[in-house]
Amino acid sequence: MRGLKRKRVLISGGSRGIGKATARRFLEEGAIVFFCGHEAGDVDITIQEFSSLGKIDGMACDVSMEGDVKRLVQSAEAFLGGFDVLVNNAGIAWQEDFLVITAENWDRIMAVNLRGQFLVAQAVARKMVAAGIGGVIINMSSTNGLVGEEQYAHYNASKGGIMLLTKTMALELGRFGIRVNALCPGYILTPLNREIYPVQEVEAYIDQKIPLKKAGQPEDIAAAYAFLASDDAAFIHGTGLVVDGGQIAL
Numbered sequence: 328m329r330g331l332k333r334k335r336v337l338i339s340g341g342s343r344g345i346g347k348a349t350a351r352r353f354l355e356e357g358a359i360v361f362f363c364g365h366e367a368g369d370v371d372i373t374i375q376e377f378s379s380l381g382k383i384d385g386m387a388c389d390v391s392m393e394g395d396v397k398r399l400v401q402s403a404e405a406f407l408g409g410f411d412v413l414v415n416n417a418g419i420a421w422q423e424d425f426l427v428i429t430a431e432n433w434d435r436i437m438a439v440n441l442r443g444q445f446l447v448a449q450a451v452a453r454k455m456v457a458a459g460i461g462g463v464i465i466n467m468s469s470t471n472g473l474v475g476e477e478q479y480a481h482y483n484a485s486k487g488g489i490m491l492l493t494k495t496m497a498l499e500l501g502r503f504g505i506r507v508n509a510l511c512p513g514y515i516l517t518p519l520n521r522e523i524y525p526v527q528e529v530e531a532y533i534d535q536k537i538p539l540k541k542a543g544q545p546e547d548i549a550a551a552y553a554f555l556a557s558d559d560a561a562f563i564h565g566t567g568l569v570v571d572g573g574q575i576a577l
Contacts, residue, residue: 513571
């Protein structure tokens, strides 16, 4: 991708799945990467695995907690020297029927997926505005933020909220030269999804719902993140890029 070499990139949720693949992709593009993950052990493993690819560091963080986000942004700024790109990737999901979702479970999904993205995006955007050189923020939404899916009312609502958060940020931050977009993946074979779905259910889902007849890989979404952050996407702003193998075209 054009324009990613030496870019200073912060990735939330960068120690597993899509976020980890994204950290690798940006390092391969010549960027400098700081990331966070929920578990300190996962963070340490990722740093060890990727240290030979370029300049990378990270820390454990709960993005739903203001204090953790403040420490994250301070540590990232100290390591990176500023921010060119935010990959706002952290999120959680699980299946539950609408009629049995507890307020506690609803609040946890919202806290991580929507509040967490707001907290990180706002803190980094403030730094970008103060620096006066623009930047790129990419939020993680989902095809579940565009269409409904059974047993994911809380997750769907959080991802729909991210889409409107993204559009509003784009309206307010564009004047500062900060491009804001969202990614909307469909079914991706991440560790999280492997934990949720049995193998036979995954095969049936792919056959029935994905026209390309295959699931996405974390690397597919990492490539989309790199594209939206690059100069090749210089006039893409305020929208959601769907990467789903044709799933919502059905």
